[in-house]
Amino acid sequence: MTAGTAATAVTAVTADAQGVRAEQDTAAAAGQAAHEAVFDAAVAADERIEPRDWMPDAYRASLVRQIAQHAHSEIIGMQPEANWITRAPTLRRKAILMAKVQDEAGHGLYLYSAAETLGTSRDELLDKLHSGRQKYSSIFNYPTLTWADVGAIGWLVDGAAITNQVPLCRCSYGPYARAMIRVCKEESFHQRQGYEALLALSKGTEAQHAMAQDAVNRWWWPSLMMFGPPDDESAHSAQSMAWKIKRHSNDELRQRFVDIAVPQAEALGLTLPDPDLRWNEERGHYDFGPIDWTEFWDVLKGNGPCNEQRLSKRRQAHEDGAWVREAAAAYADKHSTNHPEQHTQQRTEQQENGEARA
Amino acid sequence: MTAQTTAIEAAALALGDDALVLSHRLGEWAGNAPVLEEDVALANIALDLLGQARVLLSLVGDEDELAYLREERAFRNTQLVEQPNGDFAHTIARQLYFSTYQKLLYGQLASGEGPFSGLAAKAVKEVAYHQDHAEHWTLRLGDGTPESHTRMQRACDALWRYTGEMFQPVDGLDVDLTAMENSWLASVTAVLEQATLTVPDGPRTGAWTAGAGRQGLHTEPFGRMLAEMQHLHRSHPGATW
Numbered sequence: 330m331t332a333g334t335a336a337t338a339v340t341a342v343t344a345d346a347q348g349v350r351a352e353q354d355t356a357a358a359a360g361q362a363a364h365e366a367v368f369d370a371a372v373a374a375d376e377r378i379e380p381r382d383w384m385p386d387a388y389r390a391s392l393v394r395q396i397a398q399h400a401h402s403e404i405i406g407m408q409p410e411a412n413w414i415t416r417a418p419t420l421r422r423k424a425i426l427m428a429k430v431q432d433e434a435g436h437g438l439y440l441y442s443a444a445e446t447l448g449t450s451r452d453e454l455l456d457k458l459h460s461g462r463q464k465y466s467s468i469f470n471y472p473t474l475t476w477a478d479v480g481a482i483g484w485l486v487d488g489a490a491i492t493n494q495v496p497l498c499r500c501s502y503g504p505y506a507r508a509m510i511r512v513c514k515e516e517s518f519h520q521r522q523g524y525e526a527l528l529a530l531s532k533g534t535e536a537q538h539a540m541a542q543d544a545v546n547r548w549w550w551p552s553l554m555m556f557g558p559p560d561d562e563s564a565h566s567a568q569s570m571a572w573k574i575k576r577h578s579n580d581e582l583r584q585r586f587v588d589i590a591v592p593q594a595e596a597l598g599l600t601l602p603d604p605d606l607r608w609n610e611e612r613g614h615y616d617f618g619p620i621d622w623t624e625f626w627d628v629l630k631g632n633g634p635c636n637e638q639r640l641s642k643r644r645q646a647h648e649d650g651a652w653v654r655e656a657a658a659a660y661a662d663k664h665s666t667n668h669p670e671q672h673t674q675q676r677t678e679q680q681e682n683g684e685a686r687a
Numbered sequence: 688m689t690a691q692t693t694a695i696e697a698a699a700l701a702l703g704d705d706a707l708v709l710s711h712r713l714g715e716w717a718g719n720a721p722v723l724e725e726d727v728a729l730a731n732i733a734l735d736l737l738g739q740a741r742v743l744l745s746l747v748g749d750e751d752e753l754a755y756l757r758e759e760r761a762f763r764n765t766q767l768v769e770q771p772n773g774d775f776a777h778t779i780a781r782q783l784y785f786s787t788y789q790k791l792l793y794g795q796l797a798s799g800e801g802p803f804s805g806l807a808a809k810a811v812k813e814v815a816y817h818q819d820h821a822e823h824w825t826l827r828l829g830d831g832t833p834e835s836h837t838r839m840q841r842a843c844d845a846l847w848r849y850t851g852e853m854f855q856p857v858d859g860l861d862v863d864l865t866a867m868e869n870s871w872l873a874s875v876t877a878v879l880e881q882a883t884l885t886v887p888d889g890p891r892t893g894a895w896t897a898g899a900g901r902q903g904l905h906t907e908p909f910g911r912m913l914a915e916m917q918h919l920h921r922s923h924p925g926a927t928w
Contacts, residue, residue, distance in 0.1 A: 404726075416919045417919075418923070418926075419755075419920070419928045420737065420741050420751060421928075423737065424738070427730055427734055431731065434723055434727045438724070451723075526928075533927060642719075646721075650722060652838070653775045655834075656827055656831025656832050657722075658831075659831045663830065
């Protein structure tokens with residue numbers, strides 16, 4: 330073949346390839362549009378999207394971000410409460426607190442598993458947490474200074490979390506919605522124990538009552554911030570609502586929480602640190618004072634009282650456990666050679682999952 | 688109070704303190720475990736032990752007074768359970784030694800008709816799970832990587848000296864200690880050998896450690912543990928929580 334012929338042949342091949350690619354692109358675009366139509370119809374009909382269903386890349390990415398942040402919040406959230414396990418004032422309180430912190434580890438497990446159904450691994454997500462590329466709820470950057478903080482976290486922080494999370498039980502993504510049903514049942518127990526612990530303090534000695542009031546004073550505003558920035562400043566809200574990942578706006582949920590918490594505070598015999606808090610007959614809701622969003626953004630950026638401490642402790646636990654995880658993996662490798670069929674089966678399943686997603 | 692009641696109380700206190708103290712140590716792991724599954728598992732074991740402790744201490748008196756208002760020298764737990772967590776290998780070695788003992792003890796008590804048979808019948812199921820958990824981790828760590836093998840061997844050796852105390856006679860505890868000790872040695876030896884570890888050859892009691900915890904003599908870290916555990920309760924005398 331002469332150089333000229335070769336060049337012509339190459340050109341012909343290139344032209345053919347371009348043609349094929351253009352056809353493929355057209356077919357892919359049509360396929361994409363068809364997929365999108367099916368997805369949109371399912372969301373509109375309030376059907377659940379399942380792991381093997383086609384979904385837009387941005388929907389997947391948004392879910393991974395939200396579920397990962399939620400999972401990270403569960404495991405970082407163990408720290409402020411675990412801070413009091415060894416000092417719990419009675420054996421009954423100690424048992425309740427240990428069970429609660431254990432539940433949080435369990436919630437972390439369900440949520441990392443839900444994220445795994447979207448094609449990401451727990452290791453990958455933990456790595457992003459440890460390197461600061463993914464966030465956890467800012468509320469856990471506040472310290473638990475007294476025993477009453479354990480009660481205040483249960484009542485206010487878990488109360489706010491439930492208000493946020495109950496609607497997630499109807500979220501459009503199946504595995505997340507199902508994980509949330511179980512999480513919410515346990516969270517509602519956590520909230521009750523927090524309320525009950527605070528009630529005991531409020532009705533206890535003068536020192537105990539003061540401890541409870543101080544804790545509520547410190548946790549009230551950060552709890553209101555848990556619902557996220559006002560609707561017009563919330564980066565992901567509109568799209569998440571359209572996809573039915575999110576069902577209510579931040580401000581709507583915040584108002585719902587305030588309306589529930591105010592009468593509960595009265596029943597506890599404790600006050601809330603907001604002079605503007607009063608019932609608005611016309612709106613049928615409690616009015617409340619302005620939230621200090623400067624503090625919210627500041628804590629989010631890493632300047633809260635415990636950001637550094639929480640993340641360092643998490644990284645330390647992970648690093649200290651590296652040799653244990655390596656040992657478990659090495660042991661599993663050594664002792665699984667007799668069961669090659671297990672590996673084959675796993676690989677096949679992974680391939681099927683991959684194809685179903687593609 | 689009859690002499691017999693006192694003996695039963697002495698036994699309840701010894702077993703209750705073991706469970707209380709080990710539960711506390713395991714509770715220190717919360718949020719610090721090497722994998723999330725172990726945060727769940729260690730808390731679970733801690734909760735089982737705390738449940739046992741509460742039943743046993745309530746046989747003697749008010750559970751909170753006993754847990755929070757006794758001085759160090761009045762605790763009757765073995766020195767094994769008060770040993771600090773150390774690395775994960777130390778926690779597992781301590782758990783293997785203790786759970787194997789508890790499984791045998793509650794097995795015997797459950798089959799009898801003594802005052803502990805009801806508690807033991809429930810607890811024996813829990814501790815069988817604890818023993819299984821410790822055994823599996825002993826195998827993984829012993830037969831995992833060279834580093835985990837070294838750490839696990841070191842932990843087994845370090846805690847070996849505290850294991851003889853579990854078989855010292857306790858007033859009010861009607862069990863065949865010789866049979867228990869033989870079964871314990873056979874069981875632990877089998878697990879360690881399967882884990883490619885060497886069964887420690889040091890003494891299982893020492894001049895200072897022989898039954899000392901049961902007599903109220905403890906090791907230095909125990910005082911600090913109690914200081915932390917009792918501080919809040921003692922700061923508010925007479926308060927209810």
